[in-house]
Amino acid sequence: MSRAGIIAWQVLISVTLAVVWEWGYDLHERVPWLVPDLLDPYFVSKPSAIYDQFLHASCLVDKRGTWNGWSSGEFSKCMARSENNLWVATLVTLKNTLAGFAVGTSSGFVLGLALGRSDRLTAIFQPFIVAANSVPRIALAPIIILAFGLGNASKIVTAWLVVVFLVFFNTFEGARSVDRDHISAARLLGASEWQITRTVIIPSTMAWLFASLTPAISFALIGVILGEFIGAQQGIGRMIIEAEARGEAAGMMVAVFVLMIVGVVLAGIVRRVQAYLLRWRPQTVGNL
Amino acid sequence: MTPSIRIETRDLGKVFAIDGRDMRAVDGVSLSIREGEFVALLGPSGCGKSTILNMIATLLSTSSGEILIDGKAIDPRRPDPKVGYVFQRDTLFPWRTVQANIGYALELSGVPAAERRERTETALAQAGLQGFGHYYPASLSGGMRQRAALMRTLIVQPQILLMDEPFGALDTHTKLEMHRVLLNIWEREKQTVLFVTHDLGEALTLSDRIILLSARPGRVKDEFIVDFPRPRDAVTLRETPAYGALFSRIWHSLGEEFVKGADT
Ligand SMILES: Nc1ncnc2c1ncn2[C@@H]1O[C@H](COP(=O)(O)OP(=O)(O)OP(=O)(O)O)[C@@H](O)[C@H]1O
Numbered sequence: 064m065s066r067a068g069i070i071a072w073q074v075l076i077s078v079t080l081a082v083v084w085e086w087g088y089d090l091h092e093r094v095p096w097l098v099p100d101l102l103d104p105y106f107v108s109k110p111s112a113i114y115d116q117f118l119h120a121s122c123l124v125d126k127r128g129t130w131n132g133w134s135s136g137e138f139s140k141c142m143a144r145s146e147n148n149l150w151v152a153t154l155v156t157l158k159n160t161l162a163g164f165a166v167g168t169s170s171g172f173v174l175g176l177a178l179g180r181s182d183r184l185t186a187i188f189q190p191f192i193v194a195a196n197s198v199p200r201i202a203l204a205p206i207i208i209l210a211f212g213l214g215n216a217s218k219i220v221t222a223w224l225v226v227v228f229l230v231f232f233n234t235f236e237g238a239r240s241v242d243r244d245h246i247s248a249a250r251l252l253g254a255s256e257w258q259i260t261r262t263v264i265i266p267s268t269m270a271w272l273f274a275s276l277t278p279a280i281s282f283a284l285i286g287v288i289l290g291e292f293i294g295a296q297q298g299i300g301r302m303i304i305e306a307e308a309r310g311e312a313a314g315m316m317v318a319v320f321v322l323m324i325v326g327v328v329l330a331g332i333v334r335r336v337q338a339y340l341l342r343w344r345p346q347t348v349g350n351l
Numbered sequence: 352m353t354p355s356i357r358i359e360t361r362d363l364g365k366v367f368a369i370d371g372r373d374m375r376a377v378d379g380v381s382l383s384i385r386e387g388e389f390v391a392l393l394g395p396s397g398c399g400k401s402t403i404l405n406m407i408a409t410l411l412s413t414s415s416g417e418i419l420i421d422g423k424a425i426d427p428r429r430p431d432p433k434v435g436y437v438f439q440r441d442t443l444f445p446w447r448t449v450q451a452n453i454g455y456a457l458e459l460s461g462v463p464a465a466e467r468r469e470r471t472e473t474a475l476a477q478a479g480l481q482g483f484g485h486y487y488p489a490s491l492s493g494g495m496r497q498r499a500a501l502m503r504t505l506i507v508q509p510q511i512l513l514m515d516e517p518f519g520a521l522d523t524h525t526k527l528e529m530h531r532v533l534l535n536i537w538e539r540e541k542q543t544v545l546f547v548t549h550d551l552g553e554a555l556t557l558s559d560r561i562i563l564l565s566a567r568p569g570r571v572k573d574e575f576i577v578d579f580p581r582p583r584d585a586v587t588l589r590e591t592p593a594y595g596a597l598f599s600r601i602w603h604s605l606g607e608e609f610v611k612g613a614d615t
Pocket residue numbers: 367368369376394395396397398399400401402403439549567
């Protein structure tokens with residue numbers, strides 16, 4: 064199918080979904096068998112209400128529905144009033160996601176490399192890793208909140224916990240499968256043990272690390288939101304919980320949409336970086 | 352003055368343990384290769400050619416016998432910097448560009464970037480790879496990759512070269528091209544070369560002497576002096592009667608081994 068054709072279909076589907084979402088429930092009285100109860104705006108809100116809620120939550124309009132200009136100072140007053148407005152929440156969640164991602168990938172990489180290159184360490188630590196990995200991460204979240212408080216630290220730790228195993232297993236696999244002939248070649252060209260590690264083992268393991276970065280960033284976001292659900296003062300996860308407590312479907316939906324955008328942007332950036340770093344491969348994975 | 356012996360093996364043997372049973376791959380191989388000599392080690396597939404070469408290169412331990420380089424027993428833990436090795440398989444580092452691959456050994460020994468660039472440029476030109484320096488190995492042809500691998504080994508100017516069927520995976524035309532490149536370099540540098548192959552034509556084109564190995568376990572079966580005049584041309588050499596005569600003499604000897612090797 065041509066590119067234009069594909070886009071036409073995508074637009075058609077989006078518009079149809081939006082129309083059903085916006086007006087579908089109006090038919091509920093007349094044809095109850097056709098319209099499921101789930102479409103009730105009380106649960107899922109409506110596109111128009113979500114848009115209004117977005118303008119409020121982001122301080123772009125005031126309570127009466129007039130636009131807050133930059134010049135009038137209304138915008139900054141509104142920003143100052145709420146400590147978890149949409150901008151702050153997004154920023155906090157984003158920062159913690161990136162921090163958890165960074166800490167998780169680097170520690171997972173180091174652990175995977177160390178164990179992957181040492182049969183002795185692997186033999187010693189294997190049962191612990193298997194045991195730790197089999198605990199559902201979500202079960203540990205309350206303990207982490209208790210131990211690290213309601214602030215950023217607990218979110219970073221939750222994200223780390225979700226990311227570290229993923230990266231660890233990938234790196235471990237990669238470190239095990241370094242081509243023996245590459246190591247021999249380096250040795251014969253005069254490389255010391257440390258030079259072999261630096262110029263052969265690390266680069267060839269990196270390829271496996273990079274392959275785990277895209278899932279890792281999504282996992283980090285999940286970890287942070289999970290932490291925010293259980294106990295937080297700021298963040299998008301916190302917004303969702305607050306909106307739920309007030310029974311505001313539109314508030315939850317705004318947060319969900321923002322998360323969606325954050326997730327897509329982060330994954331997109333990571334994929335670009337990954338494709339660049341793996342450009343030496345015969346073909347890099349996907350071309351998105 | 353007679354040239355000195357650079358590579359020597361005495362009663363070299365290798366036994367592999369396969370499923371708890373001992374399998375003798377190399378048995379009592381004694382070789383001596385003189386300074387500046389180009390020797391081909393020829394034998395059927397699986398006769399232990401790579402095993403012998405790998406033991407000399409310290410990639411494999413020996414089971415029995417001795418290996419001496421310049422009259423001194425080799426240190427199995429530390430490869431000799433005078434010895435360069437070219438693999439049977441493509442072992443360029445795929446994450447490095449061609450130029451960075453060729454300059455690898457210089458990088459290890461801390462040669463400054465400017466000098467490295469200059470020397471790798473020269474090597475690229477020598478191998479006919481000008482303009483391909485910034486390519487990654489994955490986007491080169493097999494012949495280009497093997498030329499780059501050759502240059503990666505030659506950049507530090509090893510006096511002794513161990514080559515394990517370096518052109519085995521190439522088509523006939525590319526192979527002849529590679530012979531020309533290698534002979535050119537060798538005519539100038541006169542390294543001492545031990546060149547493993549199972550291609551008789553290749554052995555005749557390149558070497559001064561052919562050592563014929565028997566089917567497994569590898570033993571020295573016969574030896575032939577190849578005294579065609581140098582410099583040789585890989586293509587025209589094949590049309591001379593002397594080439595044909597020696598070819599068929601060795602072929603008969605070799606043929607017996609292929610028959611023996613086939614039913615093991
Ligand atoms: N690491 C190993 N462990 C067990 N057996 C091995 C090992 N390496 C080689 N062998 C065996 O030793 C024999 C000789 O192998 P080698 O690789 O030296 O043969 P080759 O003459 O180089 O053959 P080819 O021309 O196919 O490369 C073979 O039968 C092979 O199966």
